[in-house]
Amino acid sequence: MRIAVAGGTGTVGRHVVRAAEERGHEVVVLSRASGADVITGKGLERALAGVDTVIDVTNTTTLSAKVAREFFETATRNLLKAEDAAGVGHHVALSIVGIDGIDASYYAGKLAQERAVAAGRVPYTIARAAQFHEFAGQLLGGMKGPIALMPKTLMRPVAAREVGEHLVAVAEAGPVGRARDLVGPRDERLADLARRQLAHDGIRRAVLEVRLPGLYGKGAASGVLRGTSDAIQGTTTFDEWLRSPERAAV
C-alpha cells in the first residue's frame, strides 16, 4: 500500500513510518518540513496522489480547549477534503483511550477530531491509544525550575513504538469505524513515571503531584484513561522502555 503519515516526523509518527516501511509499504510523510501543512492545506492534495491510506498523527501542544478544537477540526477538514479529491480509501486517526466525557482542555480537541472524522466522506478508523511512555518526559521537558508539577493522572502507558505498529496493522485491516483500544501492560501514576525517569537519568529534581481542577483534572485522576479490560495490551513496560535503545534514540 501507499500510506501517507501526517505528522510522520513526530514522537509516534516516526514509529509509524518505520513500522510501515518494515511491512513493505511505500510511505509519504506529511509535515510542514516536507511542504505539507494540515492547517493551511498547502501541499496536501499533491502529496496524496496515489495514496491508499492516510494515518493522521499530527499534534499541537496546548491545554486550551479552544486552541485544541481549532487545530484538530481544521487539520481533519483539510486532510479529508484533500483525501476525497485524491481518492484515498481509508483515513486512520489516532485518538486517546478513555476521553469520553472529558470534553475539556486538550481532550476537547481530540473529541472534536473524532466527530469530524466520523462525519466525513472518507471511510475511516479511529484508533485510540493510552498515553505514551514518552509522555512524562514530554511534560518534564516543557517545565522549567527545580520542582516539576505533574497532574494527578492514573494511566496505562504504552510504548509509542507499539502504537506505531498498531496503527499500521489498523491501516492494513481497512476501515472499521472504531478499532480496539491499545493500552500498556501496567497501571501507573504519571508522577511516579516522572520520578523514575529523573532518577534513571541522574537528574535531581523534585516532582509534586497536583490534582488539576475541572473536568480535565477529574478525568485524569479518576482512572478512566486506563481503559477497559477488552483493550489490546502492549507488552513493553515503562521501566523496560526507560532502559531501551529505542528511548535513547528518541
Ligand SMILES: NC(=O)c1ccc[n+]([C@@H]2O[C@H](COP(=O)([O-])OP(=O)(O)OC[C@H]3O[C@@H](n4cnc5c(N)ncnc54)[C@H](OP(=O)(O)O)[C@@H]3O)[C@@H](O)[C@H]2O)c1
Ligand atoms: N503523547 C501521548 O501520550 C499520546 C497518547 C495517545 C494519542 N496521542 C496522539 O498522538 C498524536 C501524535 O502525538 P505526538 O506526541 O507524536 O506528536 P508530536 O511529537 O508533537 O508530533 C507532531 C507532528 O505533527 C506535525 N505537525 C504539527 N503541525 C502540523 C501542520 N500544521 N501541518 C503538518 N504537520 C504538522 C509535526 O511536524 P512539523 O512540526 O514538521 O509540521 C510532527 O510531525 C496526537 O494526535 C496525540 O493526540 C498522543
